[in-house]
Amino acid sequence: MKAKRNSSYLSKSALWALPVAAILYPSISVSQIVTTEESAASAFPAEAYSPYANRSIPIRPLWGETHLHTSLSLDAGAFGNILGPDTAWDFAKGKKVTSSSGLPVKLSRPLDWMVLTDHTDLMGFAPDLQAGAPGVLADPKGREWHEGYKKGGEAAGKSAFDLITNFAQMTLPESLLKAYSPGSDEFAFVWEEIVEAAERANDPGVFTAFIGFEWTSVPKGFNLHRNVMLRDGASRALQVVPPVTQPPYGSTDPLELYKWLEAYQEKTGGRAVAFSHNGNLSNGWMFPTKDTYHGGVVDEDYVRQRAKWEPHYEVTQIKGDGEAHPFLSPEDSFADYENWDKGNLDLTQLKTDEMLKGEYAREALKQGLALEEEFGINPYKFGFGGATDSHTSLATAEEDNFFGKSVSVEPSPTRIEHPFIASDLGRVEGYELVASGYTAVWAEDNTRKAIFDAFKRRETYATTGTRIGLRFFGGWSFTDEDLRSRALAEAGYAKGVPMGSDMRPRTEEAVPSFLIFALRDPIGANLDRIQVVKGWMDAEGALQEKVYNVAWSGDREADADGNVGEVGNTVDLEKASWTNTIGSSELMTVWVDPDFDAAERAFYYVRVLEIPTPRWVVYDKVRFGIELPEEAQLIHQERAYSSPIWYTPQK
Structure with missing residues (x-):
């Protein structure tokens, strides 16, 4: 899994060492990772042996x-x-x-x-x-x-x-x-x-x-x-x-x-x-x-x-x-x-x-x-x-x-x-x-x-019908270490704000950092990439946007402009199927905005893309034995869109 500059990610061995469902939905886990440098007391605070006893954060979508x-x-x-x-x-x-x-x-x-x-x-x-x-x-x-x-x-x-x-x-x-x-x-x-x-x-x-x-x-x-x-x-x-x-x-x-x-x-x-x-x-x-x-x-x-x-x-x-x-x-x-x-x-x-x-x-x-x-x-x-x-x-x-x-x-x-x-x-x-x-x-x-109440605070995300899991937090101090925790969401809420929120006030010369994790639909397609979409108003009042590739599957490399090649295509149009032999089951990163200007209003949201899969018309073709019009789109990449996080300059 590759990530763009200013991004962080775990190696595949580290990823598989962490139960993915527990990272995204922390209530599912039943134990705590303890390194040789950690004591039981630091891993399990004295006030509650169970790490979930006093948890009040949303635990699953x-x-x-x-x-x-x-x-x-x-x-x-x-x-x-x-x-x-x-x-x-x-x-x-x-x-x-x-x-x-x-x-x-x-x-x-x-x-x-x-x-x-x-x-x-x-x-x-x-x-x-x-x-x-x-x-x-x-x-x-x-x-x-x-x-x-x-x-x-x-x-x-x-x-x-x-x-x-x-x-x-x-x-x-x-x-x-x-x-x-x-x-x-x-x-x-x-x-x-x-x-x-x-x-x-x-x-x-x-x-x-x-x-x-x-x-x-x-x-x-x-x-x-x-x-x-x-x-x-x-x-x-x-x-x-x-x-x-x-x-x-x-x-x-x-x-x-x-x-x-x-x-x-x-x-x-x-x-x-x-x-x-x-x-x-x-x-x-x-x-x-x-x-x-x-x-x-x-x-x-x-x-x-x-x-x-x-x-x-x-x-x-x-x-x-x-x-x-x-x-x-x-x-x-x-x-x-x-x-x-x-x-x-x-x-x-x-x-x-x-x-x-x-x-x-x-x-x-x-x-x-x-x-x-x-x-x-x-x-x-x-x-x-x-x-x-x-x-x-x-x-x-x-x-x-x-x-x-x-x-x-x-x-x-x-x-x-x-x-x-x-x-x-x-x-x-x-x-x-x-x-x-x-x-x-x-x-x-x-x-x-x-x-x-979650709708009112905008802690929601959209998908095109797939059930991708998605966490997105914005803050000023996320680091690679936050990806190594089984309680990723706890770090997100403690150090930042979730999707749908306004960034907390900026401290000193800090730059926005974003903690992002995506998990494939359990019965769906693997993931191609995670992108961050940024929009802002520049000093002249012009409205700008940029799409950043921040994490992706496979051994693809980003070019000098940050572009990443296509993930591939395993769709079988004759059977209306595909294989998860490409893509990743999960992607994660901490991304730091390389173009941040503290004087500019901005928003950020995440777009997650799956690998190519058949559209519904292909299933109809196979089930009913019909011919499809040449103009009909047969293959697409389903996706998820997080609610944005907004940054407003301090007066």
Whole structure:
């Protein structure tokens, strides 16, 4: 395992001498390494023989999902989803269920927690659409959509997309809008159903079920959705009804969502946060800067409210990966990963290069530094997470177990032929869907309070569906010796801060050092490399970025610019498999920033890459015996993204 200059690593013999799981998840170990120079007294402090007796740090990542839809959501139901919240919760807990298309399905491993986020607009309409309720059939559009749903297949898909387009363009029939908006009995009944299902599923210490919803702002088809998570139970959640975006019952302006969140906390004494939806279908509106955005301008009130209510960002999901884009990061050879950059949600407006800076996480983090310089508040100081945004009630994010975005593209020999979006301006093909992603949370225990609080402090990381273990700490005095301890995390918390934090005040002439450890998914692929992504604002106010290779597998050497060659490729496209004969099962380093300037605002986050593996379309090819389009991407490198750590110059 190689590491770049200013990096430290253990030899392979030393690595294997240390049980890897114990380094990453210290609670798992049952003994303590004692060198010949150490006494028993120094290794086992007198106040506690057991080194774990007084430990209060997070001990393992809890894996979960922040964005999933059931049959109660308008679009999910229109596409044929018949699975309600109880089935979604059962599936997340690891139970085998039957999909809406009649297929048996089960996760490879249960999740630890989930937020169920059905759309609030037209809440309750989807089940009535499926059933052909009198109120739906009384409206000409309602009858048209119901007839399309009954026909199934392509007709159902066209009907569903027409419904979505009417929603995005705010041309829904007034009678239907009134019947399924706040103030109607149907809206209230469905909200109660959502809340009570989460209460039934919640099992503190075993599985955490969060009450939540998706706020579905999509002006002009520009996707500005937010997912909302409540820390509370039914006694607080049922004191309110969730907000909507369709006028006259709601607004598409995020400031109105923030007002609802404030009112919820004031009325109930509860806690709530919002997560920005992956922004790559927002046509530049997800991360506005000084330019006017719909509904207002980016001023001190906007940055203050967004910083308060949105501590988390959905960086990867089924509709593409939103970490970086090659137009914005031309020097980053791994930025071109599952980018969706064609247009808005319904492809009624195509993308321009100027829009991209308002859509991708890395650019937003950089813009946040500039806004903080101006307003004293960084609205884009968010942690990272991944989600599926599946509308099947099934939180599947693994390549060999991918059930798609909607019922119409659940596994079948023809599903890659169905475009996700098709308009007169272009198409997003079915094979472009992404089997992504999940969120890992470093929480003290598996409860609503502990996980919610971890989100608030941004101690989370995203993956594209793999379950890589990742620790990332920033400080001023990490050394090689910290890698030799079985209690790596203890050193991280004692000498620094975890992912999602601000660096502690700088002492004298210290330079930032980072303690980083990554462990492969136990049933997944080996690791290719660890990279640190740095963004900063220079003395002239220009925003800069650089990607550093800091640890990698094999005997590759970095060139003078720090570039490391490809890890290799063992993928067998005929069998949809690969071998772990390349890469490493774990990588670790202490990295010191060689370009640090104490006067410059900066952020750092970690990106971990696996070795190449097959995409989900290759598994379909082998299972169904189908031919894949030449344009379909067959191989990729799955990855994890840590939440950033920020450095702010001292005044």
